[in-house]
Amino acid sequence: MVICGLLLVHSDCAPLNHSLSSNNNSHVPSYLDAFKELIAQHVYGTNDNHNPSDSTKNDDIFDLNSSREFLRAKRNAPPPDKLKELIDKSSSLARISNGIALQSGLMDGTIKIEDAVGELLNLGTLKVSDVVGFEMDPVKQLTGKLKGLPTNLDKSVEKLEKVGLEWKTLEEMSRTVGDVTKLTKPEEYFTSLKDYEKKFNFDLFTEPINKVVNILSKLEGIEKLKIDEKTDITKLETAHLNYFIGLPGSFREAIDELTTVKNTPNLFSGVAFIMDSSKTFAPFGEMAKLIDFRLDKLDDRPSYETVEIVKKNFKQLEDLAPMFSTPHLKVLNDVIAARTRREPVKRTVTTGFVNGASDLKQLGNDVRDSWIVSLSNNLVSLKRLENGLTPVLDIKRQLAPADEALLSISSGESSMFYLDSIQKDASTSVKDSSKLAEVFNEYEKCRMLHAPIVKASSIPSQQLIAKILSVEKMFRNLKAGVQKIDTTKVKSEMDAFIKFLGFTNIKDTTKSSPQLPDVLKKIKTTDNLKKFKEFIACVKSGLDVDPAELKNITADIIAKKDTLTFVGLEQEANMHKCLHDLKEDLSKLAQMIQLTQKLRSLDSKKIQKVENAASSLGTATNELKSVNSIPDSMMKDAKEITTEINKWPESLKSSGEIGQSVALLSHANDFKTLVLSGELDKFDAPVQTQITAMKKGKEQDTIKTLWGDHNKFVTDLQASSNQIQSIGTSLKLAEIKNFEDYGTVMKTSLEAMKDVTIDVKNKVEALDTLISLPKAPAELEKIKKTLQHLGSLDLTFSSHSSHFQKVPNALKSLYDFLVKFSIEPTQAPPPRSGNAPLTGRSPVYSGSNGGSSGGNDEDRESLEREGLQERIGLGVVIGVLLLLFIILTGYKYFTKRFIKKQLREWIKAQRYPSAPTAHRHHDTCLKTIVIETEKFREEMQKQSHDYLPERKHRNPGILCNPETALHKLKKDGEKMPIHANLVKSKNGKRFIACQAPTDKSKDHDDTTEDFWHMVVKERCDNVVMLCQCVESKSIKSAQYYPVAVNKPKTCGRYEISLLAEPGIFMEFKDIIVRRMLIRDTTNKLRKRTINHYQHVGWGDQKCPPKGKHEALYQLMKKLESKWIPARFQSPVVVHCSSGIGRTMTFIGIHTVSQDVIHDASGPWTNRLNLLREARWHAIQTTRQSYWLQMAVAHKLNWDYKLGMDEDLKEQQAMFYAMAFQEQVTPELAAERQMEKDKKAEAAAKGQKYNTTQKASPILGQVVLY
Known part of the structure; x- marks a missing residue:
């Protein structure tokens, strides 16, 4: 095979190292370049919000389904932020310059290591020595004491504590009552009341009321008239004479009478005393209320035992107060304040490291960044720069443990504020506070001063006072009605109404009668008559008083005047005097009781956070004990190159000018970004809501003043930001x-x-007060932190002019120094003997005068030998690759055969002896899982509700597993919890199982926007919906998608449009396919096109129609792209109603199949467990479990062409018998038959009976059929 490779490359072509020369400055684009661009754009992204969500950690490296979209991203990307780009590049130069200065200063002693470390760790004005001296034990003793108080403070005296606070309330209420036994004016009142009819002329109101009532009567008659164009003239004339002809005269008479009443002098002077009766009788009414308060609230009396318990409780609080005085608590608070940057950070020796120690790590990247080389025209050596700064770069390693320990401290800020509020309350406790418990016995002595009174004894007095006040109200309302009479306005309204009617001459019946149909039509089609009638009725109500009713009330008052006082009234006043003498002690007692109650309901989690912060600071303290040795270590390890780089003249001054200028630009950019984000605009509403919820009074007014006009605050900042x-x-x-x-x-x-002046001190003070209130929303903490950050920005640019004016020269100085530093020192050449050449090869000479042709022949032979060697090498490589290909192909073939054998055996193993046996097996599997998981039901519920608000749970009993939730999903920079879980299969394919979106209702929030936000942010291309919006008259899902092409659906910030009419998936009519476009109306995220598949035939808690598999198999195959590796495919969103039954059954087709492929030996319970671990409650019924088992078997058979159709046909028939013919266990069969008998019995009586199986409350019997 190697020989074949050699033959492929053996030719007369030129040597490979002598190919055509190319121009280094030109570049021809290739497919490889295009692919590189695709990868770069997808991996590093051009996401508009610069905060891509990736709930799958590092799985989604690139998504080829979205390649076209990402190739367009560069063209459609928003314009770059030039200011940020300037800051990023300048920050690199600032860190390098400051790194040189810091290293130089630490090594020559001009910079103290304590100052440098304090700034790098963002300790503010704190000294490192203060932090090193921190001891966490006193703080832990305090927090330990506090955490024990909720259980150590005896609760058996809570009722007595409540009574003690009520006595304090009674004392405060009684201060304004006065001594009712010394009041003399009541007799004057009763005397005045007898003669009121002589001093007040009620007849003066009779005529005005009659005139106004007459007008209202006519208006009501007009309103009831039924007249149109067909009405005969006689009826028209009658109507005009009855209702219209007299209107002007009635209006004129009413105005005259009203004018008379309005102009009558001293109309109410004779009843002035009666109109001020509340001042006279208020003490009696207040005293009666106090008696009722005492009888209702102060029924519990102290005993010796209960007072002793209160003393012990108070003693615990008294012991607590000194523990707050430990100086270590202040150190902890100061460190947290510095780390959370409540005050602007002042840097003198680390101006280039604006983020503290973490920027030292960034400096390590800066000295390796080729951008520095490009900017310096290749004159700066990165290698020498990195080697020269090795000592200062090593500081990061030494400070890393302390910096890491301090990172978690900032999370304790809100807890420190909470602890501070406790400290303020604890400081009010006095020495020997346990003696305050004796106040319970003292107010008992006061109680003995009152006479025995029952509630009924004061009722006649209260009834009499109520009638007296009702008489006062009558006269006051009447006076107010007279004062409100505006005769000019009344006349204007009346004239306007006459004009509105539009008669040519309203007094001429002959001319006006034919006009009535038009007039009535105008009245019926406008609300002028209604408004005019309301106006006249308002005039009447102001003067409407019944003299007869008033006379009866006054007679009753005079007859019962002796009931004003009652037995025990004088003694009650004496008791109040006694309480006034205990005013200070009662106030102190109330403070101690309130502190006891507060600490009894103490938030232990917040105290634990303080303790954790103390532990973290303790860890940092141990790490910082050796910082003073850092300069010595730097000197010890210093090399010559370090000494060279430390020679930059005036490095600290120049780096300070650079760093300060970059910091100013950073602050300006932070300010601009924050204001333009619109976050500040959202702050006012929640703050105003919390202020409004406060009790009205001085404190509320103070908070309003401190918060100020927020809209003006933001508007002023926007101008500077622009x-x-x-x-x-x-x-x-x-x-x-x-x-x-x-x-x-x-x-x-x-x-x-x-310059921009920002004063947030008052706003932060207002927020501190609001945050300390009970049930303050967590949102206020975020608002406070944002405002604190805003206040920490240094935007007084003019005050730093002396720095940035010199920054060009400072950077030029840095450049000149680095160029000089980058020149390697001159070295002597290595020794050589004779005329030996400097290199290992013989020199080659060429040219007409420079050597013989033999030299050229030797060169040519050398080149040919090199070319042959390269072709041989290439042939060997090709041969090896070909051999590897054959080996891999063979391995794949035999592996696939082995897998097929395993899968055939697995499918055969799924066969049951009978349908009831199959039912019992799946019922047992589910019960086994339920019994195990339901043990932790309460813990699961707590975890789910901690992660996701209850109003975002569609079904309170269906909980969301926070372990597999989409924790990295964010919206507008904040985490967005959603009832969804990530389900990953063995081959890396991802599904998002979720509940159906909900509309806003009494019990639920609108989650449709959250749903689409998840789809867009998770880059999903497919959504599978396994339910209908309404099933059996029950809402299963919000209508979150459009139903027509030309009617987009709006869900919050997202607009969803259909790109084409819905179609049918392949030949399966139960699956509807929609192609949709999702558009973010805020333009923060790009548009996204998705496929929406909806199965409309699969019922809740059931299996698909007739238990068939083809439709859902084909849908799953559609979602399983064979061209893209599974782990690189975008997640598939799947939901039904609750997202546990149908949803997880469908997802299981893929995930369980993959599980079987990887391990065919596991029991079915383990397969179901994997689904339930991903999403709690997965697979609801035995039928779903059995159907899924059959679906997996069918999928494996079809995917791997196993040829087991006949075997599966028999197994499918058994499944059908169990699922649709109720061939189940005898117990369930008997239960089902009993339900059917009850239904038949109900039908015979004309009633309805629901045969749906109901879940049993007994653990282990909750699995549905």
Whole structure:
């Protein structure tokens, strides 16, 4: 075979190393280049949101189904962000320059290692020595104490604690009541009430009311008139005389009467005392309310035992207070504050490393980036640069453990705020706070001062006060009605109505009667009459008072005036005085009780996060103890090349100018990106919702003031953002040729930027208060972090002018130094003797005067020998490849034969002796799985609800497995949980099993947008729907797709269009095919075209119609592309209603088949377990399990051409008997027969009976047929 290879290459062609010369500056595109471009675009992507979701980790390297789309991506991509590109390139130069300066300074002692490490680890103003001195044990003692409080604080006194708070409330309420025993004005009121009829003229209101009522009567009559063009003239004249001719006069009379009432002086002066009765009788009413409050709320009395328990609880809180004073807690809080960048980061020696220690790793990439070589016209040596900076690059390795330990600390920020709120409350506890428990006994002494009162004793008094207040209300409403009378407006409205009617002369019946049909038509077709009637009724209501009713009420008040006071009233007031003396003690007691209650319901998870943060800081502390040795290590390992690179003159000053300028541009770009993203616009709504939910009062007003006018805040920032964006758009990066050009562009850009002042301090303070409130949404934490980041940006460009003005010269200095540094030192040539040549080959001479022709012959023979050697080598390679091909072909042939044998044996093994035996086997398999999984039902429910809100669960009992959920799926930069699971087969093919989308309802959120977002972000090309939207009058899925070509469907931000009329899949009428286009209306994501397959004949909890397999086999084959490796195919979305029965049965056709191919020996239970591990509850019934087993057997037979059609025909008949003829176990057969008998009995009585099998609550009997 090797000889054959040699023959293939043996020819008279020229040697391969002497092919036609090519121009190095030209390049002819090839298919390989096109493929490289395809790979590059797909792997690195041109995704618009720069955050591609890949829930399959590293499986989806490239998707050839989408190749055309990705080849178009470059043409359709948005314009590049020039400002970001400038920052990226400039940052590389800043890191290199700062790396040189930092290394030089650490090695010559001008930079302290503590300062450098503090900045690299983003410790803010904290010193490394402070962090090294941190001890986590005091913090852990505090957190341990706190975590134990929910169980250590005795709950048996909760009722008594509640009563203690109610006594505090009673004391506060009683402060405003006053002494009801010393009030004298009630007698004056009753005297005034007797004479009210003499002092107030009710007759003055009689005529205005009558006139207005008359107008309303006529308007109602007009409203009821039934007149049209056919009505005879006599009826028209009668209607005009009854309802219209007198309208102007009635209007005029009403206005006159209303004017009289309006202009009557001192109309209400005689009843002024009655109208202020609430001031007189309010104390009596308040006292009655306080009595009711005491009788309802303060029924529990302290005992010696309960007071002792309260003392013990209070003592625990008192012991807790000193533990908060440990200085180590402050260090932990300061580190978290620094790491979360609550304040702007100030750098002096690491200005080029804006991201801290992680940028040291990036520096390692920078010194190997060929871009530096290109920019310097090949004058900078990357090898020498990397070797020269080896000591400073090694710092990353030394700081990595500490930096990694500190990474997790930032997640404890919200928990530290929570702990801080506890600390503030704990600081209010006083020494000997256990003595406060004695206040329970003190207020009991006050309780003894009141007389025995039952609730009924104060009822007559409360009824009397209610009637007194109703009289006051009558007079006040009447006065308000008079004040509201605007006779000018009333006249204007009346004149407007007459004009609206449109009579030529309303007083002339002869002329007006024929016009009535048109007038009535106009009245019926407009709401003018209705509005005018409402206006007149409003005038009437303001003056409508019944003197007779008022007289009856006042008579009843006078008759029962002695019920105003009652037995025990004076003693109740004495009790209130006693409570006032305990005001301070009651206030302190309430504080301690509230703190007890707060700590009893303490969020242990947040305290645990604080403890975790302390542990992480403790780890970092241990790693930082050796940082002082870093400079010594650098000096010890230094080489000559390190000494050379450390000689850049004024490196710290120049690198500072470069780094500061890059940082300013980065801050400007961060600011622009944040504002343009629209995120700030969304902050106001949730904050306002939380403010509104607060109790109205001073605190709410303070929060409103602190939060301010957010719309104005955002609008002001948008103007500055637009200016920065404009500067970035106008950048001419293509004109940059060298280091200095970058400096010039940075300088001119920063000069053009106007200062931006951002004050978020008040907003953050408002958010801190809102976050500390109960049930504060987690969204507020995100808003706060974003605002803190915004506030940390340094946008006062003018104050840094001295830095960026010098950046061109600084970069030129860096370039000049690196070019000089890159020149290798001159070395002496190696010694040689005589006239020996410098190389291993004899020199070749050519030319007319330079040697003989023999030299040329030798050269030609040498070239021929080399060409022959290469052809021999190529022949050997080809021969070896051909041999490998034969070996692999043979291996594949025999492997396939072995697999076929195994598969035939597996299919034969699936045969059962009888249909009932088959049913018992599948019933047992499912019960085995159910019994195991249902043990963990509560834990599963918690995990599912922690991952996905309950309102996004279609069925509360169908839970989502968070282990296989799409955790990397994001929407607008945030994780988007969805009731879907990734199912992967042995060959790498991926399916996404999910529930059907839901519409917004009482119990569910709208998830149609989430569904389409998942399809687009996961780059899915196919969606399989195994249900109808409505089945048996039950909603199974939202209508998330369009039904007509010209009627797109909108689901949130996505618009879905049909590209053609729906068709039938192959010859299978139960499967509808739709070709759809998905468009993101926000233009953040590209359009996507998908195939939608809907099976409309497969019922819930059943198997496909008649148990046939061909349709779903062909559909699965369609989804299994034979041209693309399975692991590179895009995921297939499959759903039914809940996404567990039909969905997982269909997916199992592929996944179980692959499982059998890889291992034919496993039991059927293991196959089902694989499906349930991927998606909980998979496969609902024994029929589905058996059908899937048969579907896998058919698929393997058809795929591998096993020739087992007859065997499978017999097995299919047995399946049909079990699934459709109910040849099942005797127990189930008896149950089914009993259900049918009940149905027949119900039918005989004319009733309906549901024979659907119901799940048993007994574990192990829950599997449905």
